[in-house]
Amino acid sequence: MSQFQKNVELVRSEVLAQDVIRLTFNAPEIAAAAMPGQFVMVQIAPGQDPLLRRPFSIHQITKDGALQILFKVVGRGTRLLAQVQEGAHLSLLGPLGRGFILAAPEKACLVGGGMGIAPLLFLAGRLSQPVHDGPRPKVILGARNRAELVPLIAAFENIGIKVLAATDDGSFGHHGLVTDVLQGLNLDSAFTVYSCGPRPMMAAINHLCQQQKISCQVSVETVMACGMGACLGCAVALKAGGYAHVCSDGPVFEAGELLWSL
Ligand SMILES: Cc1cc2nc3c(=O)[nH]c(=O)nc-3n(C[C@H](O)[C@H](O)[C@H](O)COP(=O)(O)OP(=O)(O)OC[C@H]3O[C@@H](n4cnc5c(N)ncnc54)[C@H](O)[C@@H]3O)c2cc1C
Ligand code: FES
Known part of the structure; x- marks a missing residue:
């Protein structure tokens, strides 16, 4: 599976509803390799603060190499990301994780x-x-x-x-x-x-x-630090016992494999 770390241009930032933002990046390599259900780790603002990237599902890709994410402002990182100006460049890492298995x-x-x-x-x-x-x-x-x-x-x-x-x-x-x-x-x-x-x-x-x-x-969504199986911070409990890592074993799972509490 190909993964890329690319500095890409934010070509469009749209407010769809209160605190709901859609960003469109020009990211042809990541877009071409992406499968539904995979995610990207996104640099939150130009510069080094905050240091940690945040994970976002790939919302849509287009044939001309655009990649969209859709997110809600819930904390500092997403608030800063919502304020990034069109034309700025951010580092994207992806596509990451295992996506959906497609049915008819x-x-x-x-x-x-x-x-x-x-x-x-x-x-x-x-x-x-x-x-x-x-x-x-x-x-x-x-x-x-x-x-x-x-x-x-x-x-x-x-x-x-x-x-x-x-x-x-x-x-x-x-x-x-x-x-x-x-x-x-x-x-x-x-x-x-x-x-x-x-x-x-x-x-x-x-x-x-x-x-x-x-x-x-x-x-499945969990808090993630690295997104690549290195920090072990994204564990989810399995029905059969033990844990899986959302970033590398998921984020898509057969629902029956996970331990749910209603
Ligand atoms: C694989 C994956 C895909 C995701 N895709 C999307 C997406 O498409 N759209 C979207 O809006 N969000 C998505 N998320 C959640 C998104 O990553 C978090 O909302 C974001 O990292 C919050 O950053 P923050 O700095 O604004 O919030 P923080 O200041 O870090 O936290 C603010 C609040 O949000 C909660 N929070 C933080 N991270 C997560 C998380 N990963 N899951 C649930 N709650 C969290 C915290 O517990 C806290 O209550 C995804 C998460 C994962 C793991
Ligand atoms: S986020 Fe680091 S191991 Fe999954």
């Missing part, structure tokens, strides 16, 4: 919550190729409210995917959880569910999939 689009169902939506756009696009008018995966996206969800849905609609939406406050789509929508689809056991979002959401999806004997892959 007509038997794939993607379920994202909040910023967990980020890796699912790239996955949805890749699942829909190479047949332009071919079958599309089912996509269920959830967020707290309409303002957070609508700008994220637009990117899926741009690649011909109709999204089933859910919001916590009922301001858009189903009033409730993405798991309610997933349950309502009554998927058969030939489906693969792909999920990324808050841990309780993924635990509930795993539970549902286990009951219905549906294969389920999840993308």
Whole structure:
């Protein structure tokens, strides 16, 4: 698997909703090597402070070598990253980790919550190729409210995917959880569910999939220092005992391999 460390130009910085930012980098080598579910370690600001890069899922890539990330401002690093000016250069390391294993689009169902939506756009696009008018995966996206969800849905609609939406406050789509929508689809056991979002959401999806004997892959987030298997700071507990490292064994895992607490 090829990995690159490149100083790349930030060509576009967009505020999609309050504290929700989409950055577009010109990163052709990383974009060409990337698979859905993989991530990049991003330098947070020009200069050396903060020293540690932060991990972000690859949200989208384009044929002309652009790579996008989508993130929420949650702390110092993301606040600084949101302020980087277009035209600045930042160091990107990637693509890193193991991504999703792709199923047939007509038997794939993607379920994202909040910023967990980020890796699912790239996955949805890749699942829909190479047949332009071919079958599309089912996509269920959830967020707290309409303002957070609508700008994220637009990117899926741009690649011909109709999204089933859910919001916590009922301001858009189903009033409730993405798991309610997933349950309502009554998927058969030939489906693969792909999920990324808050841990309780993924635990509930795993539970549902286990009951219905549906294969389920999840993308897991932990705090990460190195992103490359060197610091051992990103461990997750396995059902069979022991630990896996999210940065090198994941971030995508078969949900049934992980130890979940509901
Ligand atoms: C493989 C991977 C992919 C990720 N992809 C995305 C993405 O596409 N979009 C996105 O918005 N975020 C993503 N994250 C989370 C993102 O890396 C963190 O939000 C970011 O590092 C926070 O940096 P900070 O300096 O702003 O926050 P800090 O000041 O370090 O922390 C602020 C708060 O955020 C929490 N936090 C910090 N790091 C993480 C983390 N890794 N996971 C969960 N909570 C964390 C802290 O516990 C604290 O409560 C991903 C994480 C991983 C491991
Ligand atoms: S982040 Fe250092 S080992 Fe995973």
